[in-house]
Amino acid sequence: MSNTNSTVxxxxxxxxxxxxxILRHDTPIGQLYQHFFGSDSSTTSRLIFxxxxxxxxxxxxxxxxxxxxxxxxxxxxxxxxxxxxxxQPKFIxxxxxxxxxxxxxxYFLAIGLVLQEIFDINLTTYLASASILGLAVSFGSQGLxxxxxxxxxxxxxxxxxxxxxxxxxxxxxxxxxxxxxxxxFTVVVNFFNQRVMxxxxxxxxxxxxxxxxxxxxxxxxxxxxxxGEQAVKVVxxxxxxxxxxxxAIIFGEPGIETVNGxxxxxxxxxxxxxxxxxSSLIETTFRQRVVSALKxxxxxxxxxxxxxxYRASAFKRPDK
Numbered sequence: 001m002s003n004t005n006s007t008v009x010x011x012x013x014x015x016x017x018x019x020x021x022i023l024r025h026d027t028p029i030g031q032l033y034q035h036f037f038g039s040d041s042s043t044t045s046r047l048i049f050x051x052x053x054x055x056x057x058x059x060x061x062x063x064x065x066x067x068x069x070x071x072x073x074x075x076x077x078x079x080x081x082x083x084x085x086x087x088q089p090k091f092i093x094x095x096x097x098x099x100x101x102x103x104x105x106x107y108f109l110a111i112g113l114v115l116q117e118i119f120d121i122n123l124t125t126y127l128a129s130a131s132i133l134g135l136a137v138s139f140g141s142q143g144l145x146x147x148x149x150x151x152x153x154x155x156x157x158x159x160x161x162x163x164x165x166x167x168x169x170x171x172x173x174x175x176x177x178x179x180x181x182x183x184x185f186t187v188v189v190n191f192f193n194q195r196v197m198x199x200x201x202x203x204x205x206x207x208x209x210x211x212x213x214x215x216x217x218x219x220x221x222x223x224x225x226x227x228g229e230q231a232v233k234v235v236x237x238x239x240x241x242x243x244x245x246x247x248a249i250i251f252g253e254p255g256i257e258t259v260n261g262x263x264x265x266x267x268x269x270x271x272x273x274x275x276x277x278x279s280s281l282i283e284t285t286f287r288q289r290v291v292s293a294l295k296x297x298x299x300x301x302x303x304x305x306x307x308x309x310y311r312a313s314a315f316k317r318p319d320k
Contacts, residue, residue: 028123029050033045033046033049046117047114050113050117051110054110057106058106061099061103061106062099065095065099108130112130143199147183147200148183150201150203151182151183151184154200154203154206155181160206160208162178162181164177164178164209165208165209165213165276166178166188166206166207166208166276167207167276167277168203169205170202171202174196175190175191175277176190176196176275177189182200184199185197185199185200186198191249191278209276213251213273213274214279214311215271215310216274216279216308216310217270217271217308217310218269218270218282218287218307219268219306219309220267220268220270220290221266221305222265222268223301224265228266231268231294234290234293234294234297235256235268235290235294236256238289238290239256239272240254242254242272242281242286249274249275249278249281250273250274255271256271257269257271270286272286279308283308286308287306291305291306
């Protein structure tokens with residue numbers, strides 16, 4: 001009888017080697033849970049609590065991002081008092097980087113807290129191990145580190161801003177409008193509407209065209225006599241046709257003015273605003289059309305009578 005009672009008692013008082021739902025408050029989440037709810041928490045409730053906190057923090061980050069986008073949108077319409085700040089394209093880039101960085105930290109800490117609750121991994125050890133692992137990865141990925149350092153330099157040294165038309169020289173030469181300056185890549189949209197992602201470490205030189213593109217001037221020397229008046233009409237039609245055919249490259253309507261009293265005779269100055277890197281459109285297509293048309297008026301007309309010059313100027317983009 002005594003042996004039986006001893007056996008029953010031993011069975012009743014035995015503690016399982018592993019209990020999946022332990023009541024505890026010796027972890028940061030357990031203490032936080034006890035502070036808010038006034039009781040110890042189980043593993044399941046703590047995990048739910050971690051997920052809830054993570055969701056709330058991410059929601060706040062998304063709200064900050066939405067607010068920044070709203071301020072940027074309103075600043076373009078000049079409807080908010082922060083326009084002087086938010087009209088700067090750098091504000092857009094820094095906001096996106098801050099949101100991405102904060103989101104990464106939230107995910108990183110949430111994973112550490114979950115591991116602590118499930119596998120009883122010390123949070124300090126987790127953070128230290130992750131730091132060492134990150135350092136090792138950074139040494140093994142020097143290209144990644146170079147991308148990040150160069151990206152920060154581009155952002156904070158005003159090398160270029162979102163919305164600028166630039167020519168970037170590196171492993172390849174790319175011309176277009178800057179869409180995004182990230183820590184890994186700079187995204188440029190070229191005149192084919194292609195999104196070109198350029199690794200930051202490959203950027204060697206940046207040619208920046210403030211607020212727009214390039215002014216191209218074609219000076220068409222006019223034949224003497226009655227042929228000059230006819231030539232003006234011909235050139236005007238050619239300039240108009242260039243805009244209609246190459247509207248994706250030529251900004252706005254071409255400007256035309258007659259310059260008289262020059263030592264070399266009168267000439268017609270045709271002013272185009274074009275995408276950077278598209279000078280061949282004026283030097284070849286426009287010039288060839290003009291020379292071919294004016295040869296019917298003056299058979300001796302030559303290419304040298306249509307010189308082309310360029311000048312970068314600041315002007316508002318037509319899409320703004």
